[in-house]
Amino acid sequence: MDIKQLNTDTEIKQRVFFALSDPGRYKIISMLYHVGHEMGCNELNQHVEIDKSTMSYHLRTLREIGITNTRTQGRQKYVSLNKEKIETLLPGLLKLL
Amino acid sequence: MDIKQLNTDTEIKQRVFFALSDPGRYKIISMLYHVGHEMGCNELNQHVEIDKSTMSYHLRTLREIGITNTRTQGRQKYVSLNKEKIETLLPGLLKLL
């Protein structure tokens, strides 16, 4: 653990809680957790019914918090949950969703 | 568990996460949890440095979500955490704070 943390653990925790406070983001996170593997944004869109630009907006938020990973293949982007990070920061949280 | 829930568990969870997403509220909740007993608003104010009206505003939010209890004695108000409710809804969450 780094001593000099510009973002303290508490601040990151608060951002994770923020991520989970919105219905759309909650569904995204919950979905990614329960399916257990990465999903294409489009595939996600079919399960979480929100406009694609809103989806993109939320996915950026999650990416910036650092709780998702994104992989690009062709013109598809696959999103997955950074379970390790979440589990390290807030052990047991994911299974509560 | 009641079948007819105007506020689903998921909605309430999201509100709890919302409560924890603000630095002031996070401190209030964390403080109440760690001291383990009720605190006067004034006493809380000494530990969580925010304006008294802002404090009152946040405490109302927590009360409305239903995760705090308030007891009035004379001109003092004592706030405590509704641990049971939180623990039932999100077991293990509090110890992550």
Place this chain on the structure above:
DNA sequence: TTTATAGTTTTATGATTATCAAACAATACT
């Protein structure tokens, strides 16, 4: 090369939020 698909960014908009000063209500103290 044209067209379709996947996703992002921009822009605009309305809603929600956090903050604090000021006024207020209620109780306790002198």
Place this chain on the structure above:
DNA sequence: AGTATTGTTTGATAATCATAAAACTATAAA
């Protein structure tokens, strides 16, 4: 009665947020 204390409410303000349409980028397919 007057004053101090404890906390709430109101009102104003600035900031952040969620949403969606439209324009855009990049890749794949025809």
